[in-house]
Amino acid sequence: MKKLSLFALVALFAFTACNSNTEKSEGTETLTQESPAEVVAKEVSITINAGDDMKFDLAEIKVKEGQTVKITLNHTGKLAKEAMGHNWALLTQGTIVSDFAAKAMQAKDTDYIPAGATEVIVHTKLIGGGQTDTIEFVAPAKGVYEFICTFPGHSALMKGTFYVE
Ligand SMILES: [Cu+2]
Secondary structure: OOHHHHHHHHHHHHHHHHHHHHHHHHHHHHHHHOOHHHHOEEEEEEEEEEEEOOEEOOEEEEOOOOOOOEEEEEOOEEEEOHHHHHHHEEEEEOOOOOHHHHHHHOOOOHHHHHHOOOOOOEEEOOOOOOOOEEEEEEEOOEEEEEEEEEOOOOOOOOOEEEEEE
């Protein structure tokens, strides 16, 4: 009788300990999921402006891996596409910007994005003053990328860093 009640007590204790452990770990998990810092938005919208001064108003863009990224490029200037065209091109890692810019410069017929260029992950249209273009894509693998405007001579000033975290 004494043995049995001791066993029952141990069993009860073990059950309680186990049960509270489970509750604790579940509680922690729920807390993590609900914490705002851990919530990754499925989509992110970014607006970049560039005018006749040949500059992007953003030098850095940060997104999360797998996020749907919406980039809107606004040409806030007045000059025509032929004189002061802008685009936004995201380049693959390891691309030498100056080398690619030299290659892109010769691709006037395709708005300075060489046909089938493997250096470009994604790009907007080439636009002139007052125009806008929006593109949507899934953020590539975590890492540091560069973006430029491929219009001849622009990438020296029109460039920035694209972080995928
Ligand atoms: Cu440009």
